Amino acid sequence: MRSFVTGLLATLILAAQVHSLAGDTQSEKPAAKAVSMVPTKIDGTFKGGELIHLRVGDRMAYLVKPTGTVDPKRRWLWEFPFWLGINDGHGQLQHRHYVESLLAAGFHVAGVDVGPSCASPAAAKMCQQFHELLVKEHQLNPRARIMGQSHGGLIAYGWAMRNPTCVERIVGICPATDFRSWPKLVNVINFPEKGLGYDLTLAELSNRVAEFNPIDNLAPLAKAGVKILHIHGDKDELVPMDANSTELARRYDELGGSAEIVVIEGLGHGGKELYESEPLLQFLLAE
Numbered sequence: 496m497r498s499f500v501t502g503l504l505a506t507l508i509l510a511a512q513v514h515s516l517a518g519d520t521q522s523e524k525p526a527a528k529a530v531s532m533v534p535t536k537i538d539g540t541f542k543g544g545e546l547i548h549l550r551v552g553d554r555m556a557y558l559v560k561p562t563g564t565v566d567p568k569r570r571w572l573w574e575f576p577f578w579l580g581i582n583d584g585h586g587q588l589q590h591r592h593y594v595e596s597l598l599a600a601g602f603h604v605a606g607v608d609v610g611p612s613c614a615s616p617a618a619a620k621m622c623q624q625f626h627e628l629l630v631k632e633h634q635l636n637p638r639a640r641i642m643g644q645s646h647g648g649l650i651a652y653g654w655a656m657r658n659p660t661c662v663e664r665i666v667g668i669c670p671a672t673d674f675r676s677w678p679k680l681v682n683v684i685n686f687p688e689k690g691l692g693y694d695l696t697l698a699e700l701s702n703r704v705a706e707f708n709p710i711d712n713l714a715p716l717a718k719a720g721v722k723i724l725h726i727h728g729d730k731d732e733l734v735p736m737d738a739n740s741t742e743l744a745r746r747y748d749e750l751g752g753s754a755e756i757v758v759i760e761g762l763g764h765g766g767k768e769l770y771e772s773e774p775l776l777q778f779l780l781a782e
Contacts, residue, residue, distance in 0.1 A: 531584045539582040543598040546581070549607075551625045556607035557581060558633060559598065566601030570663075571629070572779060573639045575647030577606030592771050593642070593779065600780055603635055611646045612687040613674055614653025614709050621691065622654040626661055638663035640779055643670045645734060645764070646678070652709035659719035666779060667725035668769050669734055673710040676738035680704070710743050717752030724755050724778045726769055728762025 537548050537557045549556040559580065572593070574580035579590045588594065594604050607625040612618030629635045640663055643651030648670020655662045671677045678686060684697050693700055693707070705711045716723075725744070727736040740756050747754035757775065759768050 532578075533576075534578050534582060534584050537581055538586075539588055541588075541598060542595050544595070544604070549625075549628065551607055551621060551628060554608050554621060556625055556628075557605065558629065559594065559604040560633075561598045561601050561603065563599070564601050569603070569634060569636045570601075571603035571605055571635045571639060572597050573626075573641040573651075574604065574606040575641060575643040575651040576611075576645075577608045579642075579644055579647070580604050580606050590642075590770065593776060596776055597779060602640075602780075603629075603633070605629055605635075609650060609691055610686075610688045611678075612650055612653070612691040613646070613678065613683040613693075614649040614707060615687055615691060615693050616653075616657070616707070617694075618650060618687070618691045619654045619657045622650070623658055623661075626654075626658070636663075637661060640664045640666070642666040642668065642779070644668035644769075646671055648672050648734075648739070649674055649709060652712075653707075655721070656709055656712040656715055659715040659721060662716065662719065662721050664778065664781075665716075665721060665723045666775055667723070667727070667740060668775070669727050669731055669736075669764055670725060670739060671734045672739045672743045674708055675704065677734045710739070710746065713743065713747050713752065714750055717747060717750035720752075722753045722778075723747060724757065724775065726757040726759065726772050726775050728759045728764065728766065728769075730761055731764045733764040 537555055539546055541559055543562055544559040545562050547558045547560060549558055580594050582588055597604060607622060609618040609621050630637050638661060641651045641655060648667050651665065652672055655665060674683045680700055681697055684693060684700060725740040727740040729736050744754040744756050757772060762768060
């Protein structure tokens with residue numbers, strides 16, 4: 496199985512859209528492949544790390560603690576979506592380079608399954624419960640370093656914008672940050688699992704976009720001094736860079752915040768360059 500999967504869960508969602516709209520049975524194949532990447536259990540082995548199984552309510556969660564020297568500040572990385580920091584459905588650890596590099600530096604790594612919840616308040620509440628668990632019971636740093644890839648960008652920013660003092664840095668890997676661009680408003684209503692969505696009609700959400708859309712709610716993060724770095728391919732057609740990373744950086748700069756973009760020329764939605772970025776790793780490790 497190829498280690499670097501283009502599209503990740505976004506491929507599943509896009510394929511499902513195509514199948515639903517066009518009735519094309521061929522789209523079932525990429526959809527089935529993509530859904531098979533999402534694990535149904537927490538699993539994985541790590542060089543320099545020990546996996547701890549956790550739960551938040553009825554949701555799967557995990558913590559990987561370093562087996563060597565622990566960072567004195569007990570800093571940690573939070574993965575969005577959760578499964579990029581553990582074995583996927585084929586036994587591959589997608590973010591191994593980042594995870595094991597951080598473990599070697601004494602960082603913890605963690606994640607919680609809230610599905611493709613599109614920055615919903617319900618998912619953010621579940622994420623905050625997870626954050627409180629890690630800080631209180633595992634004594635991790637109150638300010639997390641978070642990484643959101645693809646649809647995980649919406650989840651990450653959806654939690655961060657509501658809890659800005661709990662965030663120290665944000666990394667985005669081809670992240671969705673404007674749900675009008677991806678996955679579109681109708682799917683913001685349709686994609687989340689029951690209990691993790693908006694509980695709104697499409698018309699109600701349309702009238703309240705500015706309240707819920709991450710890219711429209713950056714001011715609390717800028718005020719809290721949260722640093723941001725995105726890496727994005729300029730040929731990404733699924734989650735376009737201009738609407739999601741470039742526009743976010745522009746707005747964040749206007750708010751007085753620090754946001755940078757590493758642009759990968761000619762790259763679409765996925766690729767090895769996103770999984771082995773030295774600037775991204777150094778940003779995560781920086782003091």
